[in-house]
Amino acid sequence: MRNDLYDWGISERVLELSSKVRESLAERFSEIDEIAEANTLCVMRAFGDKWVSDACFGGTTGYGYDDLGRETLDKVYASVFGAESALVRLGFVNGTHAISCALFAALEPGQTLLSVTGEPYDTLRSVIGAGGGVHGSLTSCGIGYAEVPLAASGGADIGAIEGAVGDERVGCVFIQRSRGYSKRRTLTVSEIEDIINAVKSKRPDINVVVDNCYGEFTETIEPTHVGADIIAGSLIKNPGGGLAPAGGYVAGRADLIERAAARLTCPGIGGECGATLGQGRLLFQGFFNAPHAVGQAMKTAVFCAGLLSGLGYNVSPGPYDKRSDIIQMAELGSADGLVSFCRGIQAASPVDSHVLPEPWRMPGYDCEVVMAAGTFVQGASIELSADGPVKPPYLAFIQGGLTFESGMLSIMKAASAVTAN
Numbered sequence: 001m002r003n004d005l006y007d008w009g010i011s012e013r014v015l016e017l018s019s020k021v022r023e024s025l026a027e028r029f030s031e032i033d034e035i036a037e038a039n040t041l042c043v044m045r046a047f048g049d050k051w052v053s054d055a056c057f058g059g060t061t062g063y064g065y066d067d068l069g070r071e072t073l074d075k076v077y078a079s080v081f082g083a084e085s086a087l088v089r090l091g092f093v094n095g096t097h098a099i100s101c102a103l104f105a106a107l108e109p110g111q112t113l114l115s116v117t118g119e120p121y122d123t124l125r126s127v128i129g130a131g132g133g134v135h136g137s138l139t140s141c142g143i144g145y146a147e148v149p150l151a152a153s154g155g156a157d158i159g160a161i162e163g164a165v166g167d168e169r170v171g172c173v174f175i176q177r178s179r180g181y182s183k184r185r186t187l188t189v190s191e192i193e194d195i196i197n198a199v200k201s202k203r204p205d206i207n208v209v210v211d212n213c214y215g216e217f218t219e220t221i222e223p224t225h226v227g228a229d230i231i232a233g234s235l236i237k238n239p240g241g242g243l244a245p246a247g248g249y250v251a252g253r254a255d256l257i258e259r260a261a262a263r264l265t266c267p268g269i270g271g272e273c274g275a276t277l278g279q280g281r282l283l284f285q286g287f288f289n290a291p292h293a294v295g296q297a298m299k300t301a302v303f304c305a306g307l308l309s310g311l312g313y314n315v316s317p318g319p320y321d322k323r324s325d326i327i328q329m330a331e332l333g334s335a336d337g338l339v340s341f342c343r344g345i346q347a348a349s350p351v352d353s354h355v356l357p358e359p360w361r362m363p364g365y366d367c368e369v370v371m372a373a374g375t376f377v378q379g380a381s382i383e384l385s386a387d388g389p390v391k392p393p394y395l396a397f398i399q400g401g402l403t404f405e406s407g408m409l410s411i412m413k414a415a416s417a418v419t420a421n
């Protein structure tokens, strides 16, 4: 095995350090296994309670009326996430689309959207449309926007949030759970609960929307279990379990889910239509796999944090920190380091390993960006991928890993490429 590993590009130094890192993380790994086990039980019970059967996998064409699979999957998601209702659809083209439908569901013209975790994820800026948005943005529908930055500690600024919800125009509070691709830290579900309690004790009428992307199954509860009115996420991230070929979901209060469905399709049609085109089994099987897949991705991230910090790089979160998403950030210190790391991840991928990532000027960024992803499902970030803006401090964002073995080996190969510089 050792020689095969050297042959594949793993250096002796990285191999030795890796076995120490794995030993030191044994307890962390078993904590993650326990989370995966508890979440698997929850999913198994929902599959049984909601009578998932072979008949759910048939799928529909055309209008997609009376799609047993689609309706059953909605119930399974709602049950697992402790929500009244859920809408799981291939027609959500990505997480941004699902979050956008959740926001439109939670707001009326004349109200204000208040983001309490600072600036939201990049792609949501166009949805909000602040500063002269495009047709169909929240702004163009007469909805205002305001923001409370995160506190210096990295958590939510509860005092400032309590002040801001005093403005009676605020109709919706928006919380982003994951750090996304930024330096801020991820909020735990318990921190999200503190925000919700602070908001609801002043203004029980406010709808709380949580961007749950990358968070599902990293803990044993979700924001809907602690009072979020609606959560949204992407199926090519955690809840798709690596099998869902596309899609997104929203889950929460039944009236809000109905409004989100009317936004996804159109008023009067809502969630009653939407052919599943024979993809149903993958959505069910993916959700069944998801607690395990997320556990494997978390172990990969924790191992990555341990190995890279052992090699002297700054990482966030640290290997022993509590996690509430699957994202790992590492400061690789130089353009060469960042690009070599991403090239190592690409070279280790099961798909497109022969492709060489090149930094490029991606629209919406103020510098070049390098990206590595060799995934079965295009753009799937529950599968191992890494990327980063090529500017100081040369941050790499690493996430995913369908199996711990493949994730760990890929990280080892990428770390070997960096340290060879």
Ligand SMILES: *Cc1c(COP(=O)(O)O)cnc(C)c1O
Residues within 6 Å of the ligand: 094, 095, 096, 097, 099, 121, 123, 176, 178, 179, 180, 181, 211, 213, 214, 234
């Ligand atoms: C991925 C992600 C989204 C949505 O991104 P899509 O690419 O549209 O799926 C939104 N918020 C956060 C924090 C994310 O990580």
